[in-house]
Amino acid sequence: MKVKICGITSAEDIKIVNACKPDFAGFVMFFPKSKRNIFPETAKSLIETLDKNVLSVAVTVSPTLEQVKTAYDCGFDYIQIHGEVGEDVLSNPYLKVIRAFNVSDLEKFDEYRMNPNIVGYVFDAHEPGSGKIFDWTMLENLPRDDKLFMLAGGLNPETVAKAVKAVKPDGVDVSSGVENSNGSGKDFEKVKKFILSARSEKC
Numbered sequence: 083m084k085v086k087i088c089g090i091t092s093a094e095d096i097k098i099v100n101a102c103k104p105d106f107a108g109f110v111m112f113f114p115k116s117k118r119n120i121f122p123e124t125a126k127s128l129i130e131t132l133d134k135n136v137l138s139v140a141v142t143v144s145p146t147l148e149q150v151k152t153a154y155d156c157g158f159d160y161i162q163i164h165g166e167v168g169e170d171v172l173s174n175p176y177l178k179v180i181r182a183f184n185v186s187d188l189e190k191f192d193e194y195r196m197n198p199n200i201v202g203y204v205f206d207a208h209e210p211g212s213g214k215i216f217d218w219t220m221l222e223n224l225p226r227d228d229k230l231f232m233l234a235g236g237l238n239p240e241t242v243a244k245a246v247k248a249v250k251p252d253g254v255d256v257s258s259g260v261e262n263s264n265g266s267g268k269d270f271e272k273v274k275k276f277i278l279s280a281r282s283e284k285c
């Protein structure tokens with residue numbers, strides 16, 4: 083079971099990620115509306131200290147090709163794309179794409195299945211990063227292929243095992259559910275418990 087800890091914003095968060103070793107670390111970029119949004123310079127310096135075995139993901143909303151190039155220059159491994167995506171961005175020569183779907187745009191899923199630049203999907207609630215869950219049964223009839231099938235949306239250390247058993251994803255993705263009590267960063271114990279619980283659940 084792959085695990086992505088998303089919304090990394092500080093050196094303290096990096097320390098937690100390096101200690102707990104998820105498979106992916108997500109960094110929100112080019113989206114000032116999010117409290118987790120960070121500037122490219124910050125992302126670059128944080129990635130330089132990230133454990134080499136943790137893959138870095140630039141988390142974006144309707145990015146331009148120039149923003150994809152900036153994320154590549156920061157040293158990211160992948161780009162996760164929410165919202166609208168142009169053909170130029172989908173076929174960009176810089177970063178492989180993890181395509182995010184929320185519950186209101188699942189009907190577009192088939193459009194992306196054959197695109198070789200898309201290496202995975204994140205299925206999320208309507209408002210990403212909101213800590214809200216969605217009806218997982220909406221994913222029941224989606225065909226599975228060789229791309230990474232990640233579940234997100236309101237997961238936490240107490241619910242992730244149930245989510246894994248119900249949806250049988252290839253991976254799980256969390257942000258709000260592993261944050262500290264004042265929402266200013268990640269909580270070590272919550273991150274550790276989330277990863278242990280996700281990886282211990284037999285699908």
Ligand SMILES: O=C(O)c1ccccc1NCC(=O)[C@H](O)[C@H](O)COP(=O)(O)O
Pocket residue numbers: 088089108110113116117118141142143164204206209210211212213214234235236237255256257258259
């Ligand atoms: O986390 C954000 O603030 C965010 C903002 C804009 C686009 C995407 C965002 N997060 C994407 C993620 O991959 C989150 O981990 C995912 O939505 C789950 O978030 P949560 O429900 O808080 O666990």
